[in-house]
Each structure stands twice: as structure tokens, then as C-alpha cells.
Amino acid sequence: MTGGTVGELGELGLIARIKARLPESAPGILVGPGDDAAVMERRRGEELAITTDALVDGVHFDRSFVPLDAVGYRALAVNLSDIAAMGGFAKYALVSLALPGQTEVEAIVALYQGMLALARRFEVAIVGGNMSQAPLLVINITVLGSTKGRDKNILTRSAAKPGEQVAVTGYLGAAAAGLAVLRQHLPLESKAAASLKQAFLQPYPRVAEGQVLVEHGVRAAIDISDGLISDLSHLCKASQVGARIEIDRLPIPPAVRANFGDRALELALSGGDDYELLFTASAEVIDRVKAAASCPITVIGEIMPDKAGEITLIDGKGNPVNLPKAGWEHFTAKRS
Structure with missing residues (x-):
């Protein structure tokens, strides 16, 4: 049969x-x-x-x-x-x-x-x-x-320390953009549409990169499933620290910026489904990770001795930026 x-x-x-x-x-x-x-x-x-x-x-x-x-x-x-x-x-x-x-x-x-x-x-x-x-x-x-x-051979959410840099693997916002393309049948150029759809339908788990982090001295990490802001807040709460993120440094793919305009920032910050690794470490450790990793590594901010879980956004001139809506959370919201 x-x-x-x-x-x-x-x-x-x-x-x-x-x-x-x-x-x-x-x-x-x-x-x-x-x-x-x-x-x-x-x-x-x-x-x-x-x-x-x-x-x-x-x-x-x-x-x-x-x-x-x-x-x-x-x-x-x-x-x-x-x-x-x-x-x-x-x-x-x-x-x-x-x-x-x-x-x-x-x-x-x-x-x-x-x-x-x-x-x-x-x-x-x-x-x-x-x-x-x-x-x-x-x-x-x-x-x-x-x-x-x-x-020392395990990454956890609770090991971030004030003064450490915040970094991510890969790119942010493509998966959420791909979901929007699929759900709303957006008329994008075929190559851009295909790459964004693939980012959502076939995310690539950063298993090798996680091992690179451990091998080069990183101790704090989380994967980005619910959205950068939401997952960074989880890590900061577990570590009893805050974080400051510079939005101009976020690694947003050109296809997202070109097709989603002002919404690109929201997709990168709270869209979710990226399944990239968000981690914290000293500048020296992150330099070693960059040299060893097979994907882009981008420093996007730093850990602060603020209220646990408090995330601050700034632009390239240091001016505060309003937080977008939070990412996914079961029982309280539905991703748009």
C-alpha cells in the first residue's frame, strides 16, 4: 500500500x-x-x-x-x-x-x-x-x-558578565521575512524570495559554531528562536545583567533591507526563527572566534551592570531607540 x-x-x-x-x-x-x-x-x-x-x-x-x-x-x-x-x-x-x-x-x-x-x-x-x-x-x-x-566545556544562559561584548552568528531577520513572503504571497524578485523562504523553511543549526565558541573560551550563549530582544532578555535575566545593543551594527541581509524597508529592523530584533547563536565574551575571545568560525560573527553590543533582563537600544550616535514589540511567547501572543 x-x-x-x-x-x-x-x-x-x-x-x-x-x-x-x-x-x-x-x-x-x-x-x-x-x-x-x-x-x-x-x-x-x-x-x-x-x-x-x-x-x-x-x-x-x-x-x-x-x-x-x-x-x-x-x-x-x-x-x-x-x-x-x-x-x-x-x-x-x-x-x-x-x-x-x-x-x-x-x-x-x-x-x-x-x-x-x-x-x-x-x-x-x-x-x-x-x-x-x-x-x-x-x-x-x-x-x-x-x-x-x-x-568550561558547556555554554549556558547564566554566565554573561558586565563588560563583555554581545555577538551573533550569521544574519538576523531573514527567517521572519521569509515567513512574511510565504504567508502574504509578497511579490519579491525571485532570487530574494527564494533565499528568504529558505531561511524560514530550512534554518541551519549552528552546531559546529557552538563547539567553536566553547573551544575558544565563550561561556554564555543562547539560540535565537523567539527573537533577538526576547532571547537576549532571557540570557540577561539568567545572568542577572542588562545589555545595550547598537542597532546600526545588526547583521541584516540586503534582501531584507531592500524589500522590507523600515520594517527590517523590527524583523531583525523581534522576528524570531533565526536559529543563530547569540553569545557574550571579551573582545579577545570574540576575535579568536571570528578567526575560527565558518560563518560571519558580528559584535552588536555589550553586557551592562543594569537591572536583570533590561535591554537598551541605541543608534550609531548613542541616541536611545524605542524597543519594538517583543518576540514570541506562548499563551500570551501570536507572532504577526
Whole structure:
């Protein structure tokens, strides 16, 4: 049976279809998919890193303009980004699905194709999961990874110190701009539209960059999922510090500036879904990171001994700038 719905195929049939697409074995796996639990080896000198995230139809994605292979890709990517923000590397993933019985089997196959494309790229093995019937599609992924030892080899939100510079990997605002292009069918030039859509549909987890940060002495970091201002505030609250950001230094892609005008700044500050790494360190450490990283590293501000979580924006002349609306927060707001 190649088509039909999940209800027609049944849970066991669907599991068999998915299992057939997974690699038969991977390094370190003693027991893989199909048993009551997966069993993996643990290497000496490494600490376990675990994260989990859920994507809910209608909350985190809209199937009217986001294909399911992209949903699968993003579902795994957001978890890999969390591991990256700790300076770790991902090894294994558990995938749990809740879905309506009338869901097309090929839709779930596409979902897994997106996940597997990213899993292969980062050498992550999908080792098990669960399925259940539900009124709407929910994808929950748990990723297990490692960090190389304790303390100095782990990035946390609580290690930022006054006087340190604030820096980011990559660029800001492209993913939020891509979401706007998809949702509003904006008539952009084809090359610009394609690059912005890809930024939203296929974010690139900065796993290698997270390890570069650790190796060169960075201690405080967070990934940018809810938006720069929101996530920087999370880091500052955890570290009991404030921050000052110079908006003219924000790394906003030309395609965003050219097509979104004055709104480009808001997209970069609070749009979210960038999945870049935001980190703090001394100027000397950041210079070493810049020399070693394979992506742009931009200093955008500094940590201040202000009220915990307080973020101040200034322009290039030092004049204060009003904060835009905050980024994503569940139960209180919906991203525009």
C-alpha cells in the first residue's frame, strides 16, 4: 500500500513504513527502533545533553504554505539548535507523532524525509519514538547529544558578565521575512524570495559554531528562536545583567533591507526563527572566534551592570531607540 490514510494503514503499518526509511544501524546504537527503548553507548569524558521541542499544526506551522518535508526539517532543526546553544553535538533523536487518522500516509513519509535529510547532514540517528491519534498534527522530538566534559566545556544562559561584548552568528531577520513572503504571497524578485523562504523553511543549526565558541573560551550563549530582544532578555535575566545593543551594527541581509524597508529592523530584533547563536565574551575571545568560525560573527553590543533582563537600544550616535514589540511567547501572543 503506497497511498491512503494513516487510519487505513494503521499504526503498525505506518511504523513499518517509517522504519524502512531509517538507517539499519549507526555508531554507538546497541538497540534501535522497534523495541521498547533504544540503548546507546556512552563515551567516557562526555556529558549527556538532552533537549525536547514540539511543533503543533496551526501554532508553529501552517500547512497551507509550509510543506510537510519542511515541517519535518524544522522540527529536528530547532532541537539541534538547542544542543548547539549548549556547545554540544547531537547524536540521537526520538520522534513522537500525534495525528488524525485521515492524514495521508505520503504526508507523513514527506515529514520524515525532511527530518532524515537534516539528520544525515548532522549524523544524527533517529532511534525510536511513538505514535498516537489526535485531532491535529503534533510533532515532538527529543534529541540526545553530548558536551565534551563539564563546566568550561558547556555554554549556558547564566554566565554573561558586565563588560563583555554581545555577538551573533550569521544574519538576523531573514527567517521572519521569509515567513512574511510565504504567508502574504509578497511579490519579491525571485532570487530574494527564494533565499528568504529558505531561511524560514530550512534554518541551519549552528552546531559546529557552538563547539567553536566553547573551544575558544565563550561561556554564555543562547539560540535565537523567539527573537533577538526576547532571547537576549532571557540570557540577561539568567545572568542577572542588562545589555545595550547598537542597532546600526545588526547583521541584516540586503534582501531584507531592500524589500522590507523600515520594517527590517523590527524583523531583525523581534522576528524570531533565526536559529543563530547569540553569545557574550571579551573582545579577545570574540576575535579568536571570528578567526575560527565558518560563518560571519558580528559584535552588536555589550553586557551592562543594569537591572536583570533590561535591554537598551541605541543608534550609531548613542541616541536611545524605542524597543519594538517583543518576540514570541506562548499563551500570551501570536507572532504577526
